[in-house]
Amino acid sequence: MKPALMIAALATPALMLAYLALEQRSASAPAGNQVMPVEQAFVITHERTDTVVQLNINITPGTYLYRDKLQLTAENLTLGNWQLPAGELHQDEYFGKSHVFREPLTLILPLQHATRNSRLTLSYQGCGTGFCYPPQQLAIELN
Numbered sequence: 001m002k003p004a005l006m007i008a009a010l011a012t013p014a015l016m017l018a019y020l021a022l023e024q025r026s027a028s029a030p031a032g033n034q035v036m037p038v039e040q041a042f043v044i045t046h047e048r049t050d051t052v053v054q055l056n057i058n059i060t061p062g063t064y065l066y067r068d069k070l071q072l073t074a075e076n077l078t079l080g081n082w083q084l085p086a087g088e089l090h091q092d093e094y095f096g097k098s099h100v101f102r103e104p105l106t107l108i109l110p111l112q113h114a115t116r117n118s119r120l121t122l123s124y125q126g127c128g129t130g131f132c133y134p135p136q137q138l139a140i141e142l143n
Contacts, residue, residue, distance in 0.1 A: 036060065038133045042126055048111075048142050053079075053120065055107040055140075062128055064090065067099035069125035069135065072109070077118040077142065080110030094132055118142040 042065060043058040059065060067087040072079070084107070087099035109120075120140040126133055 035128065035131060036063075038126075038136055041128065041133065042124065042136075044122065044138055044140075046120075046140055046142075051111055053109040053111060053142060055109060055120075055122070057101075057105040057107075057124075059101060059104055059126070063126055064100040064102045065105070065124055065126040066092075066095065067101060069123065071123040073121040073123070075119040075121070076116070077114040077120075078112040080112050082107060082109050092127070094127065114142060116143065 041060045041063045043060075045056045045058075047054045047056075057065065067084060070084060085101070085105070087101050090098050090100040092098045092100070119142060122138045122140060123135065124138075125135045
């Protein structure tokens with residue numbers, strides 16, 4: 001038998017066994033090793049009065065949000081001046097030096113003018129230990 005064919009014949013069963021072992025390992029992985037859904041990692045709620053919108057972001061322990069990835073877009077409403085807190089400096093394996101939030105975050109957004117069908121769109125991105133969630137967008141209806 002030619003050497004290349006012999007290597008292929010020997011390698012194929014080994015690769016199949018490795019694949020089956022990995023598949024079995026991931027199927028039986030304990031729940032604690034699974035990545036938490038983004039909606040559970042960052043729970044976002046809001047309250048509205050005539051003059052403000054309070055946006056609450058609960059950040060689950062072990063996760064963090066990037067300050068520079070948090071953005072708000074307003075539709076059919078005008079917001080007054082508001083500011084994000086400074087956050088904490090973090091050396092990130094994905095984005096280098098970044099400011100992040102690890103604790104629950106409350107944003108007070110002054111409302112200057114709102115009409116029917118008012119909406120805020122919150123864009124954000126966060127990470128956990130060893131992984132990052134893809135960028136997210138959440139539409140918040142303010143009717």
